[in-house]
Amino acid sequence: MPNDILTPVIPRQSVHEDGLVPAVEGTLADFLASQIAQLDAVDPALGGFARTTRDLVLRQGKRLRPTFAYWGWRGFAGPREPVGPILPAIAALEMMHAFALVHDDVMDASATRRGAPTAHRLLAAQHIADGRRGDPERFGDAAAILVGDLCLVWADQLLAHATLPTSTLFAARARYDRMRAEAVAGQYLDMLGEHQPEAWTVDRALLVARNKTASYTVQRPLQFGLALAGTDSAVEDAYDRYGTAIGEAFQLCDDLLGVYGDPAVTGKPAGDDLRTGKPTALLMLARQLATPAQLAELTLDPAGVVNPADGSSPLRIAQVISDTGAPDRIRGLIRQRVDEGVAALSDAPLHDDARAALVDLAVTATHRAA
Structure with a gap:
């Protein structure tokens, strides 16, 4: 052995x-x-x-x-x-x-x-x-x-x-450790939201997106990669702004896919977020925009699940959410954040091929079918 x-x-x-x-x-x-x-x-x-x-x-x-x-x-x-x-x-x-x-x-x-x-x-x-x-x-x-x-x-x-040199690995490790801690913090808030939906808002859902998704999907990996190469405060700042914006947009896209995605493409059942009552930005925004009749259909039962009195299926709830206009608002937030992320790179001292690749990733990561 x-x-x-x-x-x-x-x-x-x-x-x-x-x-x-x-x-x-x-x-x-x-x-x-x-x-x-x-x-x-x-x-x-x-x-x-x-x-x-x-x-x-x-x-x-x-x-x-x-x-x-x-x-x-x-x-x-x-x-x-x-x-x-x-x-x-x-x-x-x-x-x-x-x-x-x-x-x-x-x-x-x-x-x-x-x-x-x-x-x-x-x-x-x-x-x-x-x-x-x-x-x-x-x-x-x-x-x-x-x-x-x-x-x-x-x-x-x-x-x-x-x-890599030990000093470089230590610098990268600091970003890596921060990323792990933020992912755990975001996951806890995500879980808490399912059990305390009455205390949740669109802003709090976006806070979860920043910690659970933006941090460990885009923002910290970019800064981790930079630490592997060296350090530059202007580049780090650009990556911070780009990563936060694109990471949030990535999660907002996930929120839409969780309700409207094709399970054959996403690999997950449609409507899971609705069944559990996960307080996503999409659901919170729909409740904010809803008419009294729509809000009644989006009311949470004591277990925190979207469970209207008439027993409507997730398909019906998805339609109600669509009728509130929330999905279009979410798509607008995605576009806004992509624009912010791309703008953050415009004056950063990056190599041109990397800038072009990151601009492309900003679009492909936030406009996807899975």
């Missing part, structure tokens, strides 16, 4: 201009293969657990966080700097994202993610298939929490594999 299961050796991936996502996924796959081999040597059950975790991490995704980190790095480092040394660091953000998704799905009791069973559902099914004792749902939830924990540990290990 290996003496140390914490220090895998991973091959270096090559990166071409259009090959960032494959390089990130290759870095993840190589790292995970070494971890699986080492846990297999401890106990075959641990190897199986690690394989399940690997499969969840490598499920098809947008890889937005490593992408924003890469362009945050390249905006200051420039196109001539080799990307290989920073690949483990930016890939670590995807591992952290997996941690957040797995825990989020347990808290929301979500059945699917990216068109496949969520971690807790998958692990509960394994429990049944293996004929184990006890409640499979309880086992699935507990095991999924451990999957998320393992992803967070692995993210730390992967970050340590970046071949």
Whole structure:
């Protein structure tokens, strides 16, 4: 058995201009293969657990966080700097994202993610298939929490594999730690909102968006990438303003997709936010704009779920929200924030290719079908 299961050796991936996502996924796959081999040597059950975790991490995704980190790095480092040394660091953000998704799905009791069973559902099914004792749902939830924990540990290990000066890694780690703390804070507020909807407002929903989504999707990954390249106060300020605006717009787009998205494309059932009564900016704005009759249909039951007296389905509630004009207002907020984000980059001392890429990302990340 290996003496140390914490220090895998991973091959270096090559990166071409259009090959960032494959390089990130290759870095993840190589790292995970070494971890699986080492846990297999401890106990075959641990190897199986690690394989399940690997499969969840490598499920098809947008890889937005490593992408924003890469362009945050390249905006200051420039196109001539080799990307290989920073690949483990930016890939670590995807591992952290997996941690957040797995825990989020347990808290929301979500059945699917990216068109496949969520971690807790998958692990509960394994429990049944293996004929184990006890409640499979309880086992699935507990095991999924451990999957998320393992992803967070692995993210730390992967970050340590970046071949950069110690001072650079410390600077990047400070952004990384802040990002993790903000993601946890935002998740707590998101959960609190479901249980205290009467205290929620549009402004508070946007506060959740800034902490839960904007911070760890756009703002901090950009600043993390910059820290991997060096430091520049003007660039950091531009990334802060761009990241906050585009991150909020990303979450507002998610709010719309949660109600009106095509499940075949989003990989999640439509109307989940309505079923749980999640106080999104969309729902809060709809309640603010609603007529008395519309507001009656959008009233929350004691459990915090949108549950009108006539038993209307989420489809009916989605129509009521649309009739209030809230979706159009949300689309207007998205456009406004995209404009603000793009404007923040206009005078920043960035390399032109990175500026162009970030402008493109501002649009594609906030005008999407999934």
